[in-house]
Amino acid sequence: MSHVRRAPRRWGRGFTLVELLVVLAILGLLAGLVGPQVMKFLGSSKTKTARLQIEDLSATLDLYRLELGRYPSTAEGLEALVKDPGNLPNWNGPYLKKASVPKDPWGNDYQYRSPGEHGPFDIVALGADGQEGGEGDNQDVKNWE
Numbered sequence: 001m002s003h004v005r006r007a008p009r010r011w012g013r014g015f016t017l018v019e020l021l022v023v024l025a026i027l028g029l030l031a032g033l034v035g036p037q038v039m040k041f042l043g044s045s046k047t048k049t050a051r052l053q054i055e056d057l058s059a060t061l062d063l064y065r066l067e068l069g070r071y072p073s074t075a076e077g078l079e080a081l082v083k084d085p086g087n088l089p090n091w092n093g094p095y096l097k098k099a100s101v102p103k104d105p106w107g108n109d110y111q112y113r114s115p116g117e118h119g120p121f122d123i124v125a126l127g128a129d130g131q132e133g134g135e136g137d138n139q140d141v142k143n144w145e
Contacts, residue, residue: 046105046106046128046137047105047127047137047139047141049105050104050105050125050141051141053102053104053105053110053125054110054123054125054141054142054143055143057078057081057101057110057123057143058121058123058143060081060095060096061081061121063095064080064081064093064095065120067090067091067092068088068090068091069090071114071115071120071121072085072112072114073114074112074113074114077101077112078101078110078112078123079101080093081093081094081095081096081101082094082095082096082098082099082100082101104125104126104141105125106125106126106127106128106130108125108126108130110123110124110125111123111124111125111126116144118142118143118144119143119144121143122142122143122144123142123143124140124141124142124143125140125141125142126140127139127140127141
């Protein structure tokens, strides 16, 4: 009988603990550098979304004014774009595709005033904090700026 020669077994084919720790450290550094940039991008996209929604609401309010001769009052609010306030014979709404007025990207109602302090109407999204003023994600988004 002939002897079959076997290659010596190598038990060290996996990763060592040091190699795993180096990989985890590199992943941690990448997450630390990329994470804030992603969050900054998400915050700015909400601000851009609010600006676009305010522009759409402004255009819809202009259409409302063309048909009815005036903008909705502050008391009637933006709801007048989706529900007949009851006292307007020429109301041909709803003027928005959805059955309700959209909320701002942070889940709050848009602030509406008519007549406005900066034009025929003012529309404001109060930002992430829901308070007037602020910077960054908390800044107000307005139709006159």
